[in-house]
Amino acid sequence: MACHNIVILGTGGTIAGRAATASDNIGYTAAQVGVEQLLAAIPGIAGGGLVLTEQLTQIDSKDMSFAVWVQLAARVNHFLAQPDVQGIVITHGTDTLEESAYFLQAVCEPAKPVVLTCAMRPATSLAPDGPQNLLDAIAVARHPGAKGVVAVCAGTIHGALDVQKVHAYQLDAFSSGDAGPIGYVEEGAVRLLRNWPVAIEGRLPLAIKNIANLASVADWPRVEIVMNYAGADGAVVEALQARGVHGLVVAGTGNGTLHYALEAALLKAQAAGVRVVRATRCLNGRVLPKPGDTLSDSEGLSPVKARVDLILRLLIYGTAVPHAV
Ligand code: ASP
Secondary structure, three states, X not given: OOOOEEXXXXXXXXXXXXXXXXXXXXXXXXXXXXXXXXXXXXXXXXXXXXXXXXXXXXXXXXXXXXXXXXXXXXXXXXXXXXXXXXXXXXXXXXXXXXXXXHHHHHHHOOOOEEEEEOOOOOOOOOOOOHHHHHHHHHHHHOOOOOOEEEEEEOOEEEEOOOOEEOOOOOOOOEEOHHHOOOEEEEOOEEEEOOOOOOOHHHOOOXXXXXXXXXXXXXXXXXXXXXXXXXXXXXXXXHHHXXXXXXXXXXXXXXXXXXXXXXXXXXXXXXXXXXXXXXXXXXXXXXXXXXXXXXXXXXXXXOHHHHHHHHXXXXXXXXXXXXXOO
């Protein structure tokens, strides 16, 4: 049997969105068009192997949930285990794409390509970006040697660890920050600039690979994100602690700096057993640790990815195990 089949898993998003008029790129409803129909908009796509589709869910990714993530990871693992499947493409909303990318890389650590793609304009747009993004994503999934979770948008390939949505409207909405993109897709050809994403093993030594375990998780750890800003204090941290929060990611200013009142509340929470991780609210750069730090840093992860990471750590180790400082 041919070993270059591609599976496309549809999850919704703007790429599957519908608006009342072709000129409306913002007043649409996401997640309306089926993945089969998205594929049908690209003639001749199947050349070189079968393209199979599965409508996994149909949601606006702002509403992403743990339940969908578990379902997604299970299907990804299911298809990747089939020798005749070369890679997977996932159509996804742009809003939480980076979180899903990090989650899938962490729990699946795929040795084959898993390519998330999306659109900033609905399928009904006068000039939709979805068909080209989908075409490019399939080209990446078919590229010999491609592996790991990546995102493809506007002709650019981003790695799961680095990808971030950085624009609320423009078609080229994603960036890989300081790391730079993995490569580009140009007229169906992949131009690589650096290596495919490496396993997150270094970060999560005991990554949850057994999806059955994830599926049986009844109560996901509650990890919230708080931010440092002018006038910040400890009130939000105290309120979350009172609600039994398990972990907190703080999006600090600059190099993870914190208002003294917020820092005091976080240290108090940490002493009481809440896991606290310090990231930066800056788009580029990372928190550089220094001697004497009392709160661990996110090791370069953005606040939203640090949150996913902390949730996984809490699932793997339980609440008692401290974050590696
Ligand atoms: N709200 C949409 C979503 O994330 C935005 C998009 O896909 O561009 O599903």
